[in-house]
């Protein structure tokens with residue numbers, strides 16, 4: 001077996017040539033003396049035409065023994081065919097089975113329940129829809145990295161095993177030698193703030209963990225978060241960056257992942273409408289609007305998923321809800337000088353019912369006020385001594401935000417549940433595969 005082979009996506013450049021392709025059998029069909037194998041290799045799918053007289057008796061027998069998901073090497077000539085997916089097909093001259101696949105492959109072309117599919121996630125990933133989602137996700141990650149690189153942000157990787165507590169939701173603890181408990185990071189932000197005082201503009205991008213008992217379609221216990229932190233940026237500067245970032249990422253997906261979005265039946269016109277600036281709504285006005293729409297939300301509450309959907313329903317692009325009450329938000333947010341009951345923060349809510357995809361804020365930069373907030377929240381001051389140092393030595397106005405990657409993927413792909421937005425989702429009831 002030669003190590004030379006072509007990816008399916010490259011075949012339009014090889015029309016008229018004899019090539020080798022390696023992949024898995026996705027579909028089989030035969031009519032008389034001509035048969036068709038659809039092969040997928042991750043880069044695309046290819047129709048291979050098998051003619052009995054060309055492949056001979058042995059080749060014809062091999063074809064008839066093929067089963068779904070067998071891995072194969074196909075050799076043949078690339079022919080242009082406007083009707084074929086990708087515009088080409090291959091006339092098979094030779095075929096080798098690389099790895100057999102018993103005929104009991106669990107995922108068949110029929111309806112399977114979601115639990116069955118999630119139990120077989122390691123195989124479900126091979127289906128065209130899941131491949132499309134994975135490619136859009138990778139495009140989003142790459143676009144985010146490009147966006148921040150172009151703006152001279154430095155990527156910093158923050159620890160996953162931590163002592164400090166970041167957000168209010170549940171913590172996963174694990175024994176850590178003689179140091180007591182270590183907690184899986186809920187956020188990289190606090191470390192990001194330290195890095196911003198060293199590097200100016202930074203971002204962290206990695207997995208974060210929340211022992212949330214929520215079984216909603218937008219909560220995972222392990223999710224990826226992108227967290228920029230910017231020295232000398234106030235909350236308004238941060239919001240401008242957020243809307244530019246979202247516009248950039250959505251445009252990249254529309255430009256480079258149109259095939260995948262079409263396969264997912266995503267309404268592209270909705271994505272094309274995503275242009276900055278995004279509307280900004282004060283929390284207090286949002287509560288009034290929601291009450292008029294029949295919500296039971298009261299001033300002081302955080303907004304639930306339903307309230308968020310209701311609020312963004314009037315818009316064709318994401319909106320910011322700004323300046324929430326202190327009690328509804330984390331200890332590190334800066335008090336709003338114009339209304340000290342509130343903090344300088346914003347959530348970005350995505351349209352079409354997706355709701356919060358970003359949470360951000362200006363950070364409290366006053367040492368005494370930060371100490372007070374930590375005490376008021378009943379948090380252990382000792383765990384935050386290093387964090388307080390950032391306010392002791394050259395404190396600085398700074399802001400940052402966290403983008404939940406799976407929520408962004410779900411929205412851009414137009415899929416209803418974030419469990420399909422990550423390869424191996426972790427939820428309250430799911431730790432395998």
Ligand code: NSS
Nearest residue numbers: 187189219220223227357358359360400401402404
């Ligand atoms: O809790 S957040 O609102 N904010 C933070 O963690 C800050 N430390 C971010 C920062 O300023 N650097 O979470 C941010 C985003 C939120 O808007 C969601 O999009 C996502 O993270 N998020 C989640 N996604 C999936 N599952 C769960 N459980 C989840 N929790 C938050």
